[in-house]
Amino acid sequence: MSNPATVIAAGGVVWRERRGTRQVLLVHRPRYDDWSLPKGKLTAHEHILLAARREIEEETGQHVLLGPPLGVQRYPVRRNGSTAQKLVHYWSATPTDDSGFEPNDEVDEIAWLSVDKARSRLSYPRDVDILDALEPAVSVSSTLVLVRHAEAIKRKDWDGKDTVRPLNNAGTAVSERLTGVLAALGANRLISSDAERCVATITPYASSINRHIHLWPEISERGYDADPDGLRGLSERAWAPGRVTVVCSHRPVLPALARELGLKVGKFSTGSFLVAHRLGDGRLVHERFGAS
Incomplete structure (x- = not known):
């Protein structure tokens, strides 16, 4: 049996400055009961930059512009009864408009947190690594x-x-x-x-x-x-x-x-x-x- 195709996904670290404090936006997924960075899989023939922007907007209600790349995560996932590799590309993202977050089956809660609090709230060390790459990218x-x-x-x-x-x-x-x-x-x-x-x-x-x-x-x-x-x-x-x-x-x-x-x-x-x-x-x- 051939190995399943690699799953490609994209997302970002959405950040803003509030009263001298940098805040980042996390999402809660009820299916996994975890806190993570907004991301999602590409649709057919979709450019990866467009996918990153679309997924951020769909999961958070934030319209964003993409900045420097922050890294790529690689980890195994279950797909069609087998194990496939998943690659998730992340970019720095700054909000330009808020269309309003609406809880749904995929994301039921979002939270703006200081970088330190976000680091503690994130469920996966790999997301912390991406968050830690943000500091030089904001300048x-x-x-x-x-x-x-x-x-x-x-x-x-x-x-x-x-x-x-x-x-x-x-x-x-x-x-x-x-x-x-x-x-x-x-x-x-x-x-x-x-x-x-x-x-x-x-x-x-x-x-x-x-x-x-x-x-x-x-x-x-x-x-x-x-x-x-x-x-x-x-x-x-x-x-x-x-x-x-x-x-x-x-x-x-x-x-x-x-x-x-x-x-x-x-x-x-x-x-x-x-x-x-x-x-x-x-x-x-x-x-x-x-x-x-």
Whole structure:
């Protein structure tokens, strides 16, 4: 008999500051009579960042934005009469709105507690480990999302200028799905190559938040080929304090662009992206994701 597939889940440590005290949000599950961090399994084809945000909101009534990753739990669970591995990914999460908690069969109670009290209330040591990773993650000074444009019509199938070559149907679908991911991260500043395929990748999100896309010809293929030194100085503008900035560019430009931004990246498939957080102490925390 083959081993059951790994169960993938996502959640977060929801935190806020109240009268100089940091509080975190725990959930009580009546089925297990335990106190834990909000989390849940991914639905079919759901991006893991969207799953984390959705599960937090469903279990707590809190609308949140996701910050730096806090770690991954690995432990066995029973599934279909066998034992499977469960992987739970966690992110820092800050509330933006409270739609109201309603007790249900899965979660019948929530509690805002100080970090010390939450540490004592949590039922599982693995949750305490995730909670302990929160402290350095709350000091984010700026966030950068580096994106390779979604899939475009192939060059050989396009008769017009390369700069206006559009996304194909698959690329358009990716750009639509990317909207939810960028919303979960709270992206609020948008920068793109002036090539159509880059602009179109983040246009659905720009429209959803009614934001202008800042065009940077320096990060287009044409602009970079004409003046590779044109990237100098972009880092300071991209790492805007207090902002979550999206930068969309091209495969040939991304290695040089990443170096300018202080990031280490490998190959990017179309529609893939990297999320990097600059912490208050100057350290960078980053993670890569495939096309949404």
